Amino acid sequence: MSLxxxxxxxxxxxxxxxxxxxxxxxxxxxVNPPAFKFCLDxxxxxxxxxxxxAVAGIESRGFIFAAPLAEKLGIPLILIRKxxxxxxxxxxxxxxxxxxxxxxxxxKSDLKPGQKILVIDDLIATGGTLAASKKLIEQGGAExxxxxxxxxxxxxxxxxxxxxxxVTTLINYEGE
Ligand code: AMP
Numbered sequence: 635m636s637l638x639x640x641x642x643x644x645x646x647x648x649x650x651x652x653x654x655x656x657x658x659x660x661x662x663x664x665v666n667p668p669a670f671k672f673c674l675d676x677x678x679x680x681x682x683x684x685x686x687x688a689v690a691g692i693e694s695r696g697f698i699f700a701a702p703l704a705e706k707l708g709i710p711l712i713l714i715r716k717x718x719x720x721x722x723x724x725x726x727x728x729x730x731x732x733x734x735x736x737x738x739x740x741x742k743s744d745l746k747p748g749q750k751i752l753v754i755d756d757l758i759a760t761g762g763t764l765a766a767s768k769k770l771i772e773q774g775g776a777e778x779x780x781x782x783x784x785x786x787x788x789x790x791x792x793x794x795x796x797x798x799x800x801v802t803t804l805i806n807y808e809g810e
Contacts (some may be wrong), residue, residue: 644805755782
């Protein structure tokens with residue numbers, strides 16, 4: 635199975651959600667079982683022998699890839715959610731968006747000191763969301779093992795803001 639199956643399943647939507655943004659839509663992957671299986675098989679192959687204590691998924695599309703991986707690896711799944719959605723005691727991190735700001739949260743009780751956590755989102759653009767998730771995880775004394783995105787947009791320089799933590803993606807789109 636090749637990367638082509640994944641590439642063909644990712645829909646490109648110009649000017650969504652606003653003019654000038656080329657939106658990479660992973661719903662095309664979810665309705666294509668061989669493409670979805672390709673992603674999950676690759677993720678298991680990448681992480682099955684690594685010393686990872688938990689997988690964290692970023693709301694909302696990150697959940698879709700983080701949940702089956704956590705189950706397959708037999709390790710905990712931690713949800714990183716937008717502010718106000720988690721009912722328990724949380725750590726919070728506020729970060730800047732292109733316009734305005736956003737806040738993400740994690741349950742304090744889900745993090746254990748010293749834990750090495752793989753953080754997963756569907757797509758990595760500026761890396762701002764993942765950088766904020768790292769701060770969140772570190773508030774609980776845990777650390778980020780690696781960042782993973784199905785799609786990467788390296789033109790937006792996410793590696794710089796996320797360094798020295800390693801970033802892995804399955805497919806990159808440049809100059810589009
Ligand atoms: P960032 O914090 O800039 O890395 O943005 C990452 C988040 O925004 C991810 O959760 C993506 O789902 C979403 N996102 C940003 N840019 C795009 C894009 N061009 N296409 C699809 N999703 C995007």
